[in-house]
Amino acid sequence: MSSSWFVFTTIIFPLVAVMAAIVSPQVEARAFFVFGDSLVDSGNNNYLATTARADSPPYGVDYPTHRPTGRFSNGLNLPDIISERIGSESTLPYLNPDLRGQKLLVGANFASAGIGILNDTGIQFANIIRIFRQFEYFQDYQRRITEIVGKEQAQRLVNQALVLITLGGNDFVNNYFLVPFSARSRQFSLPDYCRYLISEYRKILLRLYELGGRRVLVTGTGPLGCVPSELAMRSRNGECVPEIQQAAAIFNPLLVQLIQQLNSQLGSTVFIAANAFSTNMDFISNPQRFGFVTSKVACCGQGPYNGLGLCTRLSNLCPNRNIYAFWDGFHPSERANRLIVQQFMIGSTKYMNPMNLSTIMEMDSRT
Numbered sequence: 001m002s003s004s005w006f007v008f009t010t011i012i013f014p015l016v017a018v019m020a021a022i023v024s025p026q027v028e029a030r031a032f033f034v035f036g037d038s039l040v041d042s043g044n045n046n047y048l049a050t051t052a053r054a055d056s057p058p059y060g061v062d063y064p065t066h067r068p069t070g071r072f073s074n075g076l077n078l079p080d081i082i083s084e085r086i087g088s089e090s091t092l093p094y095l096n097p098d099l100r101g102q103k104l105l106v107g108a109n110f111a112s113a114g115i116g117i118l119n120d121t122g123i124q125f126a127n128i129i130r131i132f133r134q135f136e137y138f139q140d141y142q143r144r145i146t147e148i149v150g151k152e153q154a155q156r157l158v159n160q161a162l163v164l165i166t167l168g169g170n171d172f173v174n175n176y177f178l179v180p181f182s183a184r185s186r187q188f189s190l191p192d193y194c195r196y197l198i199s200e201y202r203k204i205l206l207r208l209y210e211l212g213g214r215r216v217l218v219t220g221t222g223p224l225g226c227v228p229s230e231l232a233m234r235s236r237n238g239e240c241v242p243e244i245q246q247a248a249a250i251f252n253p254l255l256v257q258l259i260q261q262l263n264s265q266l267g268s269t270v271f272i273a274a275n276a277f278s279t280n281m282d283f284i285s286n287p288q289r290f291g292f293v294t295s296k297v298a299c300c301g302q303g304p305y306n307g308l309g310l311c312t313r314l315s316n317l318c319p320n321r322n323i324y325a326f327w328d329g330f331h332p333s334e335r336a337n338r339l340i341v342q343q344f345m346i347g348s349t350k351y352m353n354p355m356n357l358s359t360i361m362e363m364d365s366r367t
């Protein structure tokens with residue numbers, strides 16, 4: 001009995017301490033978790049039988065490898081740029097088999113193009129990972145890191161992580177407004193639909209809190225009526241489509257209200273609202289000020305505004321992606337993504353509520 005105690009204290013315990021010291025630098029670096037739709041999917045859909053995918057050229061044309069990765073961008077997407085700003089490597093898609101061992105400690109991306117707040121959003125894309133399934137994978141993830149660093153460290157890694165969730169756009173463009181007289185538009189007026197979405201989003205955010213999320217960046221929806229795809233299908237003369245803009249104008253303020261309620265209910269700034277509408281609208285209404293030649297025409301696509309159909313090898317492709325705000329009919333170019341993340345980092349309360357990410361990062365580094 002006493003000799004085994006001796007073995008533990010003089011040999012095993014120091015050994016464990018040394019090992020912990022070796023492992024801990026990676027554990028201490030802040031992890032990053034991503035949930036949501038195509039704006040933040042880094043390639044999960046490559047592994048699924050779905051039409052919502054970005055794994056063939058010219059997607060990725062400006063990515064470091066110049067190959068498609070599943071990101072809906074010419075180069076980096078929003079999560080990549082956030083990772084860059086918090087000083088970590090990009091998080092891998094959860095379904096990527098390379099995501100194992102120490103790599104898990106960097107975090108993971110669970111996002112899947114085509115999904116929405118509602119389970120019936122994106123049904124036309126067949127096999128996609130809906131938000132509650134993304135959360136099941138997150139639980140799975142937590143079991144896996146518990147095996148590597150133990151229960152306490154795993155819990156800490158999750159609680160101290162930065163989390164990004166981007167949802168809502170598809171509930172409008174790929175559900176309510178997808179076809180005239182869609183089931184949801186017959187069921188709900190637009191304001192009632194927005195209230196319904198918010199009531200479902202509340203459950204989603206509370207679940208994320210239950211699963212350990214403590215710093216969660218929640219992006220509202222962008223100016224959906226201004227994307228090249230909607231301009232091509234619905235705009236009269238290149239103006240943003242009013243009823244779709246109206247959707248974002250109703251939804252976003254309700255989301256900010258929800259976030260304020262949740263934070264006061266939880267007694268802490270768990271959720272941070274990022275105003276994706278204003279950040280995008282800045283360069284959509286004045287593209288030249290930001291070095292873009294246009295915010296109406298997508299770089300890659302065909303038809304009016306290059307906004308019809310998908311971006312493929314056969315599409316028009318602009319030679320210089322840095323001067324286009326939109327890469328394809330729905331998604332910003334890497335350069336536009338950089339402008340958006342810049343506002344996440346340092347934006348005033350017009351963009352970030354209750355505070356921006358640099359303030360959050362500074363607060364968290366002091367505790």
Ligand SMILES: *[C@@H]1O[C@H](CO)[C@@H](O)[C@H](O)[C@H]1NC(C)=O
Binds near residue numbers: 119132133200
């Ligand atoms: C969506 O699906 C999840 C489980 O997959 C379920 O828990 C949830 O209640 C569903 N939401 C609605 C509004 O039906």
Ligand SMILES: *[C@@H]1O[C@H](CO)[C@@H](O)[C@H](O)[C@H]1NC(C)=O
Binds near residue numbers: 347348354355356359
């Ligand atoms: C946002 O970030 C900037 C630069 O770090 C800071 O000066 C500013 O006070 C912050 N604003 C808010 C509202 O948090």
